[in-house]
Amino acid sequence: MAEAQPNILFTREAIRRRVDELAGQISRDYAGKELLVVGILNGAFVFMADLIRGLNVPCRVDFVRLASYGCGSVSSGEVRITKDLETSLAGREVLIVEDIVDTGLTLSRLVGVLRERRPASLKVCAFLDKQERRRVPFTADYVGFSIPDRFVVGYGLDYDEQYRFLPDVCVLDQVR
Secondary structure: OOOOOOOOOOOHHHHHHHHHHHHHHHHHOOOOEEEOOOOOOEHHHHHHHHHHHHOOOEEEEEEEEEEOOOOOOOOOOOEEEEOOOOOOOOOOEEEEEEEEEOOOOHHHHHHHHHHOOOOOOEEEEEEEEEEHHHHOOOOEEEEEEEEOOEEEEEEEEEEEEEEOOOEEEEOOOOOO
């Protein structure tokens, strides 16, 4: 079988413009405060790096790793924390940064766990939002792009650990 060829959905230029807009909005919302930016590994690291470079507020970073997909393209429905935060959230302004909101299961679970740690505030910034696939209600506070129910890769997003390096967001039509 020939390898799936990706088709561009969002160019690197469109991504750069949107990330700059999000960084500006977040900077205005957190003016005068220090932000703890929590990236969800592995997919969000590219987006998070670009986002924090655009912020005009002081920030610290930490990472959490969650597992729900394994090696396929469909969520298993089970969410496990495989790397926890090293920073206390108590009294902090916290922004979770995620690559894509799909079923909502991963972020619902993570938000619930992190709220128990008593941050001053807790918001979510998602690069992509695929609302058609929700299995639980979830709305991110900041969204880069809403997308249809298509499997996407690039800009940190992968399929079986492939395609993360692509600078554009691309659709893999052969994947389901």
